[in-house]
Amino acid sequence: MSAIIFDVLPVFILILIGWVIVRSGLMASNVGEALSEFVFKIAVPLLLFRTIAEADFHGASPFRLWIVYFSGVAITWTAGHIAATRLFGRDERIGVLAGVSSAFANNIFIGLPLVERTVGDEGLVALSILLAVHLPVMMVAGTVLMEHAERKIAGKSDRSMVLVLRQIAVNLVRNPLVIGLAAGMAMHLSGLTMPTTLATVVGQIAGIAGPAALISLGMALERYGVSGNLGIASVTSSLKLLLLPGCVWAASHLLGLSPEWTAAIVLTSSVPTGVNAWLIANRFGVGHSLAASTITVTTALGAITVSLWAYFLGA
Secondary structure, rough: HHHHHHHHHHHHHHHHHHHHHHHOOOHHHHHHHHHHHHHHHHHHHHHHHHHHHHOOOOOOHHHHHHHHHHHHHHHHHHHHHHHHHHOOOHHHHHHHHHHHHHHHHHHHHHHHHHHHHHOOHHHHHHHHHHHHHHHHHHHHHHHHHHHHHHHHHOOOOOOOOOHHHHHHHHHHHOOHHHHHHHHHHHHHOOOOOOHHHHHHHHHHHOOOOOHHHHHHHHHHHHHHOOOOOOOHHHHHHHHHHHHHHHHHHHHHHHHHHHHHHHHHHHHHHHEEEEOOOHHHHHHOOOOOHHHHHHHHHHHHHHHHHHHHHHHHOOO
């Protein structure tokens, strides 16, 4: 257990360092925003590009991995929605936000460095396969369900699904993560290799993706905080940290994923709620405090729960 803690704890210490930097006034929060932009647009896309380009898939199909992960997401999302609307009596929009907050893991800023540190290259391959569809699936589901909830409350008919999907597709095509994954797959399929000098530069930038992502996340936490809705936030946090990884672990064994792939996707499903929950709340102007509180609570408790999951998996 002590070895696992030494693997997991540095991930959360880096988040804490970022938070202290802003909290102490050493740097302004907009520095963290700039660092986050660098991570999202350059460092992580290059890490995904290198991982996919150099990956050995051993002929494995991605479909079992996707089914395993998203079956857990579906169960957890539904549980969060029902808890908000039935248990707490909130409207459908808060139900959608509760589902998103319960099921949207921070795979980029915490999952990637965690899996790289605890599982290694084989785990990064599994996580890269997941990331190829994770953002599109989650953003499409969140946007469509939120628009449906808003129009249901307002008594209006739903906007054309074609228009919704077209808008999301345009955003995804421009997404640096999607571009990095697509470029890596293109190089992998072509059989080409990078020149030594270029490979060194890509490797150096990709190498700082994890630490930079964690510090930038810590610097952003000052913006969120805990602001109301603690009852629902406690439920969504419990669902995120316990139910989602539990469902993913069960599905991994039912469908026979390898131990490395199982460890990778269970660990990444166990990490705190991603900032995308806040982005969806901001986009639709509802549920800000719920999303913020869930992000903060899951990040605060994540070091403990992730360590327990890593111990359980023997990672």
